[in-house]
Amino acid sequence: MAKKxxxxxxxxxxxxxxxxxxxxMAxxxxxxxxxxxxxTTLATEDGEKLTATATGGIVVAEEEGEPVxxxxxxxxxxxxxxxxxxxxATVSEEELVVKTNVVSDDFSVKLTPKNIGAIGIKARRTHVSFRPGSSEEExxxxxxxxxxxACSDGELYKKFRVKAEDWAS
Incomplete structure (x- = not known):
């Protein structure tokens, strides 16, 4: 019988x-x-590619860096x-005083899909880009x-199987 x-x-x-x-991890x-x-998407882009070329344009070595x-x-x-x-930003009497949209700290992230048993992602260290906006439609x-x-021990992220308690909070 095939696994569901x-x-x-x-x-x-x-x-x-x-x-x-x-x-x-936070x-x-x-x-x-x-x-x-x-x-929401999880995307992977090609890392830096290094190429060594000999005279006449002959590629003699190539190396691909870690994907982003x-x-x-x-x-x-x-x-x-x-x-x-x-x-x-500071919150004061129903107002938010914004001085920057630059996120200076590293953040841990946990992405949990709704289906129990599905694969989620945990990343201990990420750089965050914060881009606020507004439109009549949205x-x-x-x-x-x-x-x-990447963390100093080489870990990029972990995948985990979603459990009911992941949605308890």
Missing amino acids: IIMSWSKCKIEVGKTGEDEA VSLTNIGIINDKS VTITTRVKEMDFDTEKIFTG GSYVDLTFKIL
Whole structure:
């Protein structure tokens, strides 16, 4: 009998926390909010390619660098407290005072698909690009890109099988 395939599609939850000491996975994770439908992707781009060419244009050696892995998503109407986690903005009486959209800290990320048994991703260390926007069609949103960075022990990310307790919180 063939093993049932459980797909990692449809609804997902993304949680973040500042990367811990010695590049440890964040101990406390915060849900980033409501994800825009079909906006989350895990993508891999080719790494740097090094080529050695001899006289006459003959390729004598070639090496490919580690691919760049990113998670991108769009968050609808991100709340002020969540935005503060990324940018350090200050919240004062229903106002958010933004001084920068540059995220200076590394963040751990956990991406959990809705289907129990599906494959999720945990990355201990990522660089975050934070791009707020607004439109009449979508309202207020933030586009987030998490570029997964290799840790000093060589780990890039972990895959895990989703359990019911991953959705308990």
